[in-house]
Amino acid sequence: MRLADEQRPAIGPRSATASEGRIGRTARAVEADQIIGRDAVNLYVRTYTTILRTPGDVPVRAFEAAHQGVGSSLHPGAASEDPDPGAFIYAAQRLPSCIAAVERVVMAQLPEQISSAIDGDITQWTRVSAPGRRRQWYWDDGATLAVSIASTSDLDDVIPTVVAYQIEWNKLHALIEKQEDVAALLAREAPPEEDDLTRLGERLLLPAEDWARLRQIWGGQLWSVLQAMAAGPKDVKVRMLGGTHVGYARLVDRWWQPIGSFLAERGLLERPVYFVSSNPHSIVNLLSGYVRRRAETLWRFLEATRDGAAAAEIEALRRARNYSNPENVLYYAARLWHAGHSDASMKDRRSAEEAERGITTIAPTSGFDVTAQVIDLCRVQPEDLDPRLEELAAVIGKTDAVILNVDYPLGMAAYYIGRQVVERIVDLRGFYVLGKAATLNGAVGDVMFADEVFDEHTGNVYSFPNCFGYDEVAPWLERGSALDRQKAVTVRGTFLQNRDYLELFYREAYTIVEMEAGPYLSAVYEATYPERHPFDDAVHFRDLPFDVGFIHYASDTPYTRARTLGSRRLSFEGIDSTYASTVAITRRILGLEAERLGLRR
Numbered sequence: 094m095r096l097a098d099e100q101r102p103a104i105g106p107r108s109a110t111a112s113e114g115r116i117g118r119t120a121r122a123v124e125a126d127q128i129i130g131r132d133a134v135n136l137y138v139r140t141y142t143t144i145l146r147t148p149g150d151v152p153v154r155a156f157e158a159a160h161q162g163v164g165s166s167l168h169p170g171a172a173s174e175d176p177d178p179g180a181f182i183y184a185a186q187r188l189p190s191c192i193a194a195v196e197r198v199v200m201a202q203l204p205e206q207i208s209s210a211i212d213g214d215i216t217q218w219t220r221v222s223a224p225g226r227r228r229q230w231y232w233d234d235g236a237t238l239a240v241s242i243a244s245t246s247d248l249d250d251v252i253p254t255v256v257a258y259q260i261e262w263n264k265l266h267a268l269i270e271k272q273e274d275v276a277a278l279l280a281r282e283a284p285p286e287e288d289d290l291t292r293l294g295e296r297l298l299l300p301a302e303d304w305a306r307l308r309q310i311w312g313g314q315l316w317s318v319l320q321a322m323a324a325g326p327k328d329v330k331v332r333m334l335g336g337t338h339v340g341y342a343r344l345v346d347r348w349w350q351p352i353g354s355f356l357a358e359r360g361l362l363e364r365p366v367y368f369v370s371s372n373p374h375s376i377v378n379l380l381s382g383y384v385r386r387r388a389e390t391l392w393r394f395l396e397a398t399r400d401g402a403a404a405a406e407i408e409a410l411r412r413a414r415n416y417s418n419p420e421n422v423l424y425y426a427a428r429l430w431h432a433g434h435s436d437a438s439m440k441d442r443r444s445a446e447e448a449e450r451g452i453t454t455i456a457p458t459s460g461f462d463v464t465a466q467v468i469d470l471c472r473v474q475p476e477d478l479d480p481r482l483e484e485l486a487a488v489i490g491k492t493d494a495v496i497l498n499v500d501y502p503l504g505m506a507a508y509y510i511g512r513q514v515v516e517r518i519v520d521l522r523g524f525y526v527l528g529k530a531a532t533l534n535g536a537v538g539d540v541m542f543a544d545e546v547f548d549e550h551t552g553n554v555y556s557f558p559n560c561f562g563y564d565e566v567a568p569w570l571e572r573g574s575a576l577d578r579q580k581a582v583t584v585r586g587t588f589l590q591n592r593d594y595l596e597l598f599y600r601e602a603y604t605i606v607e608m609e610a611g612p613y614l615s616a617v618y619e620a621t622y623p624e625r626h627p628f629d630d631a632v633h634f635r636d637l638p639f640d641v642g643f644i645h646y647a648s649d650t651p652y653t654r655a656r657t658l659g660s661r662r663l664s665f666e667g668i669d670s671t672y673a674s675t676v677a678i679t680r681r682i683l684g685l686e687a688e689r690l691g692l693r694r
Contacts, residue, residue: 133162134589141252150197150330153259160256164591166651168257174264178303181261183587184254185310186225189232193318196236198255200248201334202344207231207239210334215239224310226250227462227500242333243461244341245550246504246586246608252331253588259327268297269323279323284316293319345509347459352497353517355455355467365494365689367523367682368514370501370613373454373464374428375675377498380468381447382477384420384427391426403429417571420479421672450474461506468496470686481569481676485683492686494522501528504585505550507609511616522685523640524617525561525678527671530581530607531649533599538573539647540566540670541605543581546643547598548611550585552629555614560642561677569673573647579604581645583611595651605645617641640685644677646670 137159144151161172170177185192201207207215211233218231218239228251229241242248269275275296278285285293294304311318356362369376378384384391395414398407406429413422431439444454451472455465471493475486497518502510507526515521532539542563545556563577580603584590587608595606615626621638634641648667687693 131594133159133164134585134591134594137163137253138249138585138589142248145200145248145252145331145333145336150332153256153327153329153331156252156256157260160253160260160588163589164593165253165588166590166592166595167588168260169592171257171260174267176261176264176268176298178261178299178307180257181265182303182306182310183225184258184261185307187223187250187254188258189221189223189230189238190311190314191221191232191238192255192258193314193321194236195232195238196329197238198251198329198331199237199239199334200242200251200331201239202242202337202340203335204241206334207241210332211237211239226503228503229457229462241459241462242336243344244503244505244509245336246506248333248336249586249589250503253586255329255331257588259329262322263326265297266322266326272296276323279320341505341509344459345461345506345513348457348461348463348510349513349517351458352455352465352467355453356495356497359467359469361467361469361495362517363519365492365520365522365686366518367494367496367525367685368518368521369496369498369523369525369527369678370507370510370609371498371525371527371675371678372671373466373498373500374424375671376468376496376679377447377452377454377466378420378424378427379479379482379672379675379679380473380477381450381452382474383443383446384423385477385479387427388423391423391430394430395422395426398433403432417669418569418672420481421668424672425668450477461502461510463502463506463510464500466496466498468498470494470496470683479676482679482683485680485687487692488683488686488690491690491692494682494686496682501526501609504608505612508550508612508615511613512619515616515620521620521639523642523682524613525640525642525644525681526609526613527644527646527674527678528607528609529648529667530605530645531651532576532604532647533595533606533651534604535574535576535647535650537647537650538667538670539576540570540573540674541576541579541581541645541647542566543579543605543610543643543645545580546583546610546614547581547603548583548614550583550611551615551626553611553615553627553632554630555611555618555632555634557614557617557634557637557641560640560681561644565677565681566644566673569676571669571673573670573673576604581605581607581610581643583607583609592651606649606651607645610643610645613643640681642678642681644674646674 140159141156144155165171167183168177168180170180199207199210204215215231218233221230221232231239240251269279278289278293294301308315395407395411410422410426451469453467457463471490473489475489478486499510530541532541535541542559542561544559545554547554563575567575582598582603584606618626618632621634646667
């Protein structure tokens with residue numbers, strides 16, 4: 094146990110005592126309090142993890158009772174006969190659209206494991222994706238879907254999502270079956286007029302806003318999906334292959350191989366490196382100047398585009414130009430502009446301009462669907478910097494530091510990636526995490542800073558000196574609030590929590606609900622101390638081997654209603670908090686380099 098002093102007690106079911114203090118009491122309550130539903134969550138996890146040991150296909154219906162027993166805050170209507178559209182929307186956003194035709198899901202750590210359970214070559218299957226979750230999916234263009242499981246968190250995400258989808262699908266099928274006129278309508282070959290479609294949503298007990306969202310999600314597949322729903326209930330079978338700690342370690346080794354090779358070939362592996370877990374666009378936009386060099390083109394694009402799928406977002410951007418940071422508006426506009434121009438030469442041109450400035454994107458080649466970016470700061474051009482970085486431009490060209498940025502992973506994948514980074518990087522100077530989270534006391538768009546994290550995976554409470562806080566982000570934040578000195582809880586999965594459980598944490602002032610901080614801090618522990626991370630313990634980081642900072646921006650407010658998470662996208666309202674946070678991280682890196690180079694005191 095690593096403590097700030099010898100008086101701080103350990104926590105958890107093995108070591109908590111009557112004099113354990115506030116943190117220990119919280120952990121004991123989490124383990125023992127029956128009303129919070131933790132037993133139901135544990136039962137659910139044990140149910141699918143033990144059943145999936147079976148060397149064959151398992152029906153998803155075997156998990157439905159345990160799923161309903163959780164009382165998930167994301168699926169409060171699971172046990173009701175009425176549809177829960179928010180849960181259905183959430184699940185539909187996190188599964189490929191072909192799930193409507195799928196009867197079997199094969200889950201595995203490694204591609205060769207999938208090949209052992211299917212007919213044919215997995216590389217010949219169609220790569221498919223889900224809009225709300227990055228994961229490697231393969232479809233045989235028929236009834237079988239295969240998915241790469243990068244960590245136990247993927248299992249904790251995929252199974253509840255498929256179960257929720259099937260439960261809600263079958264509710265809607267039952268409603269259709271009970272109404273002969275609805276069944277007759279869906280028997281038509283072509284979709285009906287708009288008025289009939291509107292009434293169909295009402296007959297399926299779907300609120301207008303949710304029905305509109307489902308129609309948007311299904312798009313041109315709307316009628317075929319509804320006809321499949323009318324034709325019969327879902328009875329999906331699942332199968333798990335592998336699932337060992339060694340398998341996950343082997344998977345992350347494969348993910349690292351092209352990154353490590355690139356760093357070694359360019360002579361970057363032993364330079365000062367700053368690790369950032371964020372997204373694949375914001376740091377690059379701040380440093381490359383690609384978007385700002387096309388400012389006039391993008392402003393004209395916003396003014397000229399009045400219809401199409403992105404019309405509502407573009408209208409919001411036109412209004413935001415009057416009150417938002419213009420660079421933030423342009424960065425978001427560039428995404429929409431590129432989405433409307435599928436010409437591969439444009440992407441090649443962007444990659445070439447970034448490469449000239451020392452920015453290289455490395456696409457994932459293994460089951461870890463996590464893009465990496467290597468930024469050689471000495472090749473970045475000072476005139477390209479975002480205006481919020483200009484005062485630190487003197488660092489560019491003088492520093493030999495490198496930024497290794499990765500697209501944030503899900504849950505326990507963060508541990509494997511973090512562990513790989515701290516093991517492979519010789520001179521790691523900073524370890525920074527920017528991620529989405531639910532807030533129990535704030536609003537969507539707020540930025541939050543935790544210096545204490547309760548990790549459900551290990552049972553540990555990690556406390557640490559967070560290098561980021563109000564002062565670093567607030568100057569760049571235009572609409573949201575900067576909430577300092579918060580506490581976070583790392584949950585196992587989005588479906589694996591309920592309102593009573595959240596309220597227990599809220600009573601103990603845990604206000605941030607997220608999925609990566611605990612696993613990342615477990616990796617930081619193993620870079621700090623001579624043993625593997627503990628379990629059910631209190632860990633206070635006193636002397637860290639590198640700079641550490643965590644920033645979360647609020648994408649959800651689960652107390653308002655569970656369906657809000659599924660029924661809307663973060664969209665432009667998240668740009669302000671994302672870029673304010675990214676500016677803070679980039680300024681931190683450039684500021685530390687300025688001090689190292691003696692450019693400022």
